[in-house]
Amino acid sequence: MTFELFLQHLANGISLGSLYALIAIGYTMVYGILRLINFAHGDVVMLGAYAAFYGAALFLLPWYIAFPLAIIITAALGVIIERIAYKPLREYPRINLFTAAVAVSFLIENLGIVIFGGRPFAFTRPEFMDVNLSFGKTSIISYTFIIIITAGILFAILLYLVNKTKAGMAMRALSKDIETTGLVGVNTDRIIMFTFALGSALAAAGGILWATKFPQINPLMGVMPGLKAFIAAVLGGIGNIPGAMIGGFLLGISEILIVAFLPSLSGYRDAFAFAILILLLLFRPNGIMGEVQAEKV
Amino acid sequence: MKIKRNTLLTLAALAVFYGLLALAENTLNTYWVRILNLCAVYTIFAVTFNLIFGYTGQFSLGHAGFAAIGAYVGALLTLSPAQKQANFFLQPILPFLANVEMPFLPTLIIAGLLAALIGSLVAWPALRLRGDYLAIATLGFSEIIRIFLVNWQPLTNGAMGLKGIPEYTNLYWSWGAAIVTIFIVKRLIDSSYGRAMKAIRDDEVAAEALGVNLFKHKIMAFAVSAFFIGVAGALFSNLISTIDPKVFLFTLTYQIVGITVMGGMGSLTGSAVAASLYTIFLELLRPIESQITIGSLMIPGRPGMRMVIFSLLLLFVILFYRKGLFGQKEFSWDWLIGFLRGKNRKMKTSQTLGSTGAADKENKS
Amino acid sequence: MSLLSLKSVIKRFGGLTAVNNFSTDLQPGELCALIGPNGSGKTTIFNLITGIYAPTEGKIFFDDRDISGKKPNEITRAGIARTFQNIRLFKGLNVLENVMVGHHLRLKSDPFSAVFQLPGYMAEDRKMHQEAYELLQAVNLAHLADKEPTALPYGQQRKLEIARALATHPKLLLLDEPAAGMNPQEAEELMEFILHILKNFELTIFLIEHQMRVVMGICPRIIVIDHGEQIAEGVPEIIQNDPRVIEAYLGVTENA
Numbered sequence: 001m002t003f004e005l006f007l008q009h010l011a012n013g014i015s016l017g018s019l020y021a022l023i024a025i026g027y028t029m030v031y032g033i034l035r036l037i038n039f040a041h042g043d044v045v046m047l048g049a050y051a052a053f054y055g056a057a058l059f060l061l062p063w064y065i066a067f068p069l070a071i072i073i074t075a076a077l078g079v080i081i082e083r084i085a086y087k088p089l090r091e092y093p094r095i096n097l098f099t100a101a102v103a104v105s106f107l108i109e110n111l112g113i114v115i116f117g118g119r120p121f122a123f124t125r126p127e128f129m130d131v132n133l134s135f136g137k138t139s140i141i142s143y144t145f146i147i148i149i150t151a152g153i154l155f156a157i158l159l160y161l162v163n164k165t166k167a168g169m170a171m172r173a174l175s176k177d178i179e180t181t182g183l184v185g186v187n188t189d190r191i192i193m194f195t196f197a198l199g200s201a202l203a204a205a206g207g208i209l210w211a212t213k214f215p216q217i218n219p220l221m222g223v224m225p226g227l228k229a230f231i232a233a234v235l236g237g238i239g240n241i242p243g244a245m246i247g248g249f250l251l252g253i254s255e256i257l258i259v260a261f262l263p264s265l266s267g268y269r270d271a272f273a274f275a276i277l278i279l280l281l282l283f284r285p286n287g288i289m290g291e292v293q294a295e296k297v
Numbered sequence: 298m299k300i301k302r303n304t305l306l307t308l309a310a311l312a313v314f315y316g317l318l319a320l321a322e323n324t325l326n327t328y329w330v331r332i333l334n335l336c337a338v339y340t341i342f343a344v345t346f347n348l349i350f351g352y353t354g355q356f357s358l359g360h361a362g363f364a365a366i367g368a369y370v371g372a373l374l375t376l377s378p379a380q381k382q383a384n385f386f387l388q389p390i391l392p393f394l395a396n397v398e399m400p401f402l403p404t405l406i407i408a409g410l411l412a413a414l415i416g417s418l419v420a421w422p423a424l425r426l427r428g429d430y431l432a433i434a435t436l437g438f439s440e441i442i443r444i445f446l447v448n449w450q451p452l453t454n455g456a457m458g459l460k461g462i463p464e465y466t467n468l469y470w471s472w473g474a475a476i477v478t479i480f481i482v483k484r485l486i487d488s489s490y491g492r493a494m495k496a497i498r499d500d501e502v503a504a505e506a507l508g509v510n511l512f513k514h515k516i517m518a519f520a521v522s523a524f525f526i527g528v529a530g531a532l533f534s535n536l537i538s539t540i541d542p543k544v545f546l547f548t549l550t551y552q553i554v555g556i557t558v559m560g561g562m563g564s565l566t567g568s569a570v571a572a573s574l575y576t577i578f579l580e581l582l583r584p585i586e587s588q589i590t591i592g593s594l595m596i597p598g599r600p601g602m603r604m605v606i607f608s609l610l611l612l613f614v615i616l617f618y619r620k621g622l623f624g625q626k627e628f629s630w631d632w633l634i635g636f637l638r639g640k641n642r643k644m645k646t647s648q649t650l651g652s653t654g655a656a657d658k659e660n661k662s
Numbered sequence: 663m664s665l666l667s668l669k670s671v672i673k674r675f676g677g678l679t680a681v682n683n684f685s686t687d688l689q690p691g692e693l694c695a696l697i698g699p700n701g702s703g704k705t706t707i708f709n710l711i712t713g714i715y716a717p718t719e720g721k722i723f724f725d726d727r728d729i730s731g732k733k734p735n736e737i738t739r740a741g742i743a744r745t746f747q748n749i750r751l752f753k754g755l756n757v758l759e760n761v762m763v764g765h766h767l768r769l770k771s772d773p774f775s776a777v778f779q780l781p782g783y784m785a786e787d788r789k790m791h792q793e794a795y796e797l798l799q800a801v802n803l804a805h806l807a808d809k810e811p812t813a814l815p816y817g818q819q820r821k822l823e824i825a826r827a828l829a830t831h832p833k834l835l836l837l838d839e840p841a842a843g844m845n846p847q848e849a850e851e852l853m854e855f856i857l858h859i860l861k862n863f864e865l866t867i868f869l870i871e872h873q874m875r876v877v878m879g880i881c882p883r884i885i886v887i888d889h890g891e892q893i894a895e896g897v898p899e900i901i902q903n904d905p906r907v908i909e910a911y912l913g914v915t916e917n918a
C-alpha cells in the first residue's frame with residue numbers, strides 16, 4: 001500500500017470515527033445519568049438525517065438553514081421521547097426502561113417506514129462538500145474533511161457546555177450520584193431533559209453528516225451506526241464523555257484500516273467492532289476510560 | 298393425594314391439548330397451522346429468555362445468534378443431497394455435509410446441543426462481565442455468529458440463504474418441543490438449582506457468600522436456554538422451509554425481550570401467552586399493510602404499520618402494566634380451582650369466605 | 663490449634679489502607695468481638711476472611727488451610743458463613759427458601775435428577791425443607807416461613823440472615839453488626855440469642871459491633887481497631903479503660 005493510499009484510508013477512518021463519536025456521546029451521557037442503554041438513539045440519528053433531507057428537498061431550504069433546523073427539531077424529539085416513554089419508568093426495574101427504549105426504537109423505525117416509505121432516498125450534498133481535492137496522486141472529496149472539522153467544532157462546544165456551564169456541571173454531578181445531587185437542590189428533571197436535548201442534537205448532526213458521507217437514507221439507516229456508536233461508548237467506558245470520543249475514533253479508524261489492509265475480510269467488517277469490544281472488555285471490564293467500581297459490601 | 302390430583306389434571310389437559318392440536322392440524326388451512334407453529338417457536342424463545350434473565354438475572358442478548366445456529370443445523374441436516382447441490386451452486390457445500398440427511402428428531406437434538414455448546418463457549422468469557430456489559434458482549438457474540446454465517450459460504454450458502462428445507466415441523470413437533478421446554482424450565486427453577494439461580498438474580502454477593510457457585514449456575518442457565526433456543530431455531534427453518542440470514546439480526550432478540558417483558562419477567566405462563574398473542578396479533582393485522590378497498594374508497598397498504606401498532610402496544614404495557622401481563626404469577630391448578638371456588642362462594646354467601654382462605658392455605662402447604 | 667488465623671493482613675483500596683497489618687487468632691468455640699469507630703475497617707476484615715476481597719498482603723488460614731484469595735463460595739464450603747451489615751436477603755424468595763439456599767452447597771443430586779425429580783433428589787429436597795424449617799423454628803420465624811422477607815421487621819430480617827448462614831453448617835460464623843438498628847432491649851435479647859446458638863450449633867463466632875456497650879456483657883474477648891490497625895485486645899474490663907480506645911471513640915464522638 002502506498003503512503004498516499006494509507007493517508008486516504010486514515011482520513012476516511014477519522015471521519016467515520018468522528019461520526020461514531022458524535023453518536024456515542026448521546027449514548028454515554030444518557031447512560032451516565034439514567035443507566036439506560038437507549039437503543040432508540042440510533043433511530044434519532046435517522047430522524048436527524050430525514051429532517052435535513054425534507055428541509056432541503058421538500059421545503060427547498062438552503063443547507064445552512066435546513067441543517068441547524070433539523071438539529072433543533074431532532075433535539076426536541078429526543079426530549080419528547082424521554083418525557084413520554086422513559087420518565088414514567090425511572091423508578092422501575094431497569095429492564096422496563098430498556099424495553100421502553102426497544103419499543104421506541106421499533107416505533108420510530110416503523111413509523112419511518114410508514115411515513116417516509118421503505119425505499120431509500122438520495123441525499124444531495126451541499127456543493128461545497130462535493131469538491132474533489134487532490135493531494136499528489138490521491139484525491140479526497142471535501143466532505144471527509146468537513147465532517148472531521150464539524151465534529152471537532154461540536155466536540156469543543158460540547159466540552160465547553162459540560163465543563164463550564166451550570167447545566168453541564170449539574171449533569172456531570174448527576175451522573176456521579178443521582179440521589180444526592182437531586183437532594184442538593186438540582187432540578188434533576190431539567191438536567192435530564194438537557195441531556196436528551198444535547199445527545200439528540202449531536203445524534204442529528206451525526207445523522208446529517210452520515211448522510212453526506214453515505215448519501216442514501218432509509219428508515220433503518222440508524223440501526224447499524226447506532227449499534228456501532230454504542231460499542232464505541234462501551235469501548236471508551238460508558239458514562240464517560242471523552243471516553244466515547246476516543247472509542248468512536250478507535251472504532252472508525254480500526255474498521256477502515258482492517259478492511260484496507262485485509263480486503264478479503266471485508267465481509268466480516270461489522271464483526272470487527274464486536275470482536276474488538278469483547279476482547280477489550282475481557283481485559284478492561286469497564287472500558288478504556290471507565291473507572292472500576294468495586295461494589296462496597 | 299393433592300399431587301395426584303394435579304398430575305391427573307395435567308395429564309388430562311395434555312390429552313385435551315393433543316386433541317386440539319390434532320383438530321387444528323387436520324381442519325385449519327396451512328396458513329393458520331403455520332401461525333400456530335410460530336406461536337410455539339416464539340413461546341420457546343420467550344421462556345428461555347425468562348430462564349436466563351427473569352430467573353437468573355443475567356442480561357443476555359444472544360438469542361438471535363443461538364437461534365441462527367439451530368436454524369442452520371436444522372436446515373443442513375435435513376436437506377437432501379440433491380437439494381444441497383441445488384442450493385450451493387456458487388461453491389459446493391463442505392464435503393462432510395454433502396451427503397448427510399437425517400430424520401427430524403436427531404436433527405433437533407443436534408441443533409440444541411450445538412447451540413448449547415456454542416452458548417456455553419460464549420458465556421464462558423462473557424459471564425465475567427456484569428449487567429449491561431454482559432448484555433452488549435452477548436449481543437456482540439450473536440452478531441458475530443450471524444456475520445460468520447453470512448460469510449461462510451461453503452457451510453451456509455452465505456447471504457443467499459437456503460431454500461427447499463423439508464417442512465418437517467408440524468404442530469406436534471413444535472408444541473411438543475414447547476411443552477418439553479416449559480416442563481424442564483419450570484422443574485429447573487423450582488428445584489434447589491433454581492433457588493440458587495434466583496438467589497444469584499436477587500443478590501450475587503449474598504448468593505456467593507452462601508456457597509453458591511455463581512459461574513456454574515449461570516453457565517447452566519445459559520446452556521439450558523441455548524439448547525432450547527437451538528431447537529426452536531431448527532423448528533423455525535423446517536417450518537418456513539427457507540433461511541434468510543437477515544432474520545437473525547439482533548432485532549430478533551429485541552422482539553423476544555419485548556415479548557417476555559410483556560408477559561411478565563418471572564412468569565412462564567406470561568411468556569407463553571405473550572408469545573402466542575404476539576404471533577397471532579401480527580398475523581391478524583397483516584391486512585392493514587395491504588391495500589384495503591371499502592366501497593369505492595381505496596386505502597393503499599402501508600408496510601410497517603403492524604410493527605407500529607406492536608411497539609405502541611408494548612410501550613403501553615410497560616407504561617401501564619409495569620410487571621407485564623402476568624407479573625410473576627404462574628398458572629396452576631390450585632390457582633384455577635381456588636379461583637373457581639372463590640367465585641362460587643362469593644356468589645353464595647360472604648360467610649364462607651373465611652373457610653376458603655383456610656382451604657387455600659391447606660392447598661399450598 | 664486455632665480455627666481462624668490472620669497473619670499480617672493488609673488491604674489497600676487505591677491510596678487508602680483500610681486494613682493495616684492486622685493479625686489475630688480465633689480458637690474453636692470462642693466468641694470474639696471486633697469493635698471500632700465508623701470506617702475503621704471492620705467490615706473490610708470480614709470481607710477479607712470471606713473472600714469478597716483478596717488481601718493485598720498477608721495470609722489467612724482456616725482450619726490450617728490457606729484460604730487467602732479463595733473465592734467466597736469455596737470459603738463458605740470450607741466452613742465460614744456470614745451476615746451482612748446492610749441486610750442482603752433474597753427478595754424474590756420467601757423466608758423458607760432464603761434459608762434453603764444455604765443448604766444448596768451440600769446438594770449431591772445433579773441437575774438432571776433435580777429436573778426429573780428422581781428419588782435421590784426428592785429425598786434430599788425433603789430433608790432440605792425440614793432442616794430449613796427447623797432452623798426457622800430455632801430463630802422463632804417458623805410461622806413466617808411463606809412470607810416475603812421484605813415484609814418482616816428489621817430485627818427479624820437480621821435473624822433470618824443468621825438462620826440462612828447457619829444453613830451452610832458453618833464452623834465459624836461472622837456477624838456484621840447484628841444489633842444495628844435495634845433498641846437496647848432488642849439488642850440484649852439478640853446477644854442472649856447469639857450465646858444460645860454459640861452453644862447449640864457448636865460454633866465459633868466473630869462479631870462486629872459498633873457500640874462497645876452491646877458486647878461488653880457477653881464477649882470474653884474484644885479486639886479494637888482504628889484506621890485499620892489493632893489498637894487493643896483483651897477482656898472487656900481492660901478494653902474499657904485502655905486510653906487509646908477511649909481516645910479513638912472520643913475522637914469519633916467529637917467529630918460526630
Ligand SMILES: Nc1ncnc2c1ncn2[C@@H]1O[C@H](COP(=O)(O)OP(=O)(O)OP(=O)(O)O)[C@@H](O)[C@H]1O
Binds near residue numbers: 294296698699701703
Ligand atoms: N470497595 C471499597 N472500595 C474503596 N474503599 C473501600 C471499599 N470498602 C471499604 N472501603 C473503605 O475502607 C474503609 C473501611 O471501611 P469498612 O466498611 O471496613 O469500615 P467499618 O469499620 O465496617 O465501618 P462501619 O462502622 O461504618 O461499618 C472506609 O474508609 C471505606 O470507605
Ligand SMILES: [Mg+2]
Binds near residue numbers: 704705706747
Ligand atoms: Mg462495617
